[in-house]
Amino acid sequence: MDLKTLKTTSPLVFNYANYVTPQFVANVVNVVGGSPIMAREIAEFPDLVGVSDAVVINTGTWRRAELLETIKLAQLANQAKKVVVLDPVAVGIPSRSVPVKAVMADAKIDIIRGNAAEIAWFAGIDFASHGIDATGEGDLLTIAQQAAKKTGAIIAMSGATDVVSDGMTTQTIAVDVPLLATNVGTGDALSALIGAFNGDEVSVTNTVRAMAMMKLAGVQAAKKVTTPGYFANQVLDELYLLTAEALETFMAQEVKNGQ
Numbered sequence: 670m671d672l673k674t675l676k677t678t679s680p681l682v683f684n685y686a687n688y689v690t691p692q693f694v695a696n697v698v699n700v701v702g703g704s705p706i707m708a709r710e711i712a713e714f715p716d717l718v719g720v721s722d723a724v725v726i727n728t729g730t731w732r733r734a735e736l737l738e739t740i741k742l743a744q745l746a747n748q749a750k751k752v753v754v755l756d757p758v759a760v761g762i763p764s765r766s767v768p769v770k771a772v773m774a775d776a777k778i779d780i781i782r783g784n785a786a787e788i789a790w791f792a793g794i795d796f797a798s799h800g801i802d803a804t805g806e807g808d809l810l811t812i813a814q815q816a817a818k819k820t821g822a823i824i825a826m827s828g829a830t831d832v833v834s835d836g837m838t839t840q841t842i843a844v845d846v847p848l849l850a851t852n853v854g855t856g857d858a859l860s861a862l863i864g865a866f867n868g869d870e871v872s873v874t875n876t877v878r879a880m881a882m883m884k885l886a887g888v889q890a891a892k893k894v895t896t897p898g899y900f901a902n903q904v905l906d907e908l909y910l911l912t913a914e915a916l917e918t919f920m921a922q923e924v925k926n927g928q
């Protein structure tokens with residue numbers, strides 16, 4: 670959906686969140702006009718999936734005791750034809766790949782949002798990382814395209830250059846806003862935003878809209894504040910203020926087709 674539709678229909682985004690950043694994630698969904706809800710109790714999943722437009726699974730603070738529940742959640746969303754977004758935090762660390770492999774083996778993931786190192790793991794390409802951060806360099810387009818082909822999911826790779834690919838169509842946004850990477854949870858929130866924009870239909874375009882929105886909010890915030898604490902709040906304000914027209918203009922200027 671476009672931003673106008675998002676604001677009028679207010680998609681409900683069910684976040685199976687990590688325990689580090691749920692407040693920021695919920696606020697990002699809320700300020701753009703969506704409706705966030707967080708839950709971890711399996712008995713609630715059928716009800717919550719039923720009323721949700723998108724399910725976002727973040728494996729950032731997974732626990733083995735909850736693994737079967739996470740898989741069940743993805744399966745319920747599949748059955749209800751709700752978009753499933755996976756945020757595979759630090760999946761390159763072997764212990765962190767356990768929940769990702771398990772969910773992907775037993776359910777269909779529509780969209781995977783991660784930084785370059787996380788996406789490279791799905792592509793089977795080496796890429797340096799440091800915990801939750803990507804630190805290496807590589808051919809970003811190839812990594813995103815390979816990951817899309819191997820997983821069958823739309824890949825939303827974030828960083829100084831954002832890349833979205835379904836394996837055939839690939840689009841990039843090369844706009845460097847280093848402060849965006851200083852706020853822990855911007856990526857987690859971006860995954861939820863992707864869920865919101867894809868709530869009616871899963872597509873590369875809807876995924877690019879979410880990536881562009883976070884990027885543009887970062888550009889606008891960086892014009893006003895220069896330190897991370899204020900920046901995080903300013904990003905929320907800019908997301909709140911951003912109009913559908915401003916987003917479409919930014920996309921017309923900055924979204925490029927990749928090969």
Ligand SMILES: Nc1ncnc2c1ncn2[C@@H]1O[C@H](COP(=O)(O)OP(=O)(O)OP(=O)(O)O)[C@@H](O)[C@H]1O
Pocket residue numbers: 783784785801802803827828829830831844845846847848849850852853854855856857858859880883884
């Ligand atoms: N160097 C950068 N320049 C511009 N934008 C960036 C940069 N790094 C990240 N971003 C932006 O920050 C947002 C989050 O991406 P990032 O790659 O940091 O996710 P992440 O590593 O999963 O973050 P987190 O784990 O903190 O949630 C995206 O909107 C992305 O475009």
Ligand SMILES: Cc1ncsc1CCO
Pocket residue numbers: 687689690729730758801853854856857
């Ligand atoms: C710091 C951190 N550790 C696990 S999840 C998370 C938030 C970034 O995704």
Ligand SMILES: [Mg+2]
Pocket residue numbers: 758759783784801856857
């Ligand atoms: Mg992350």
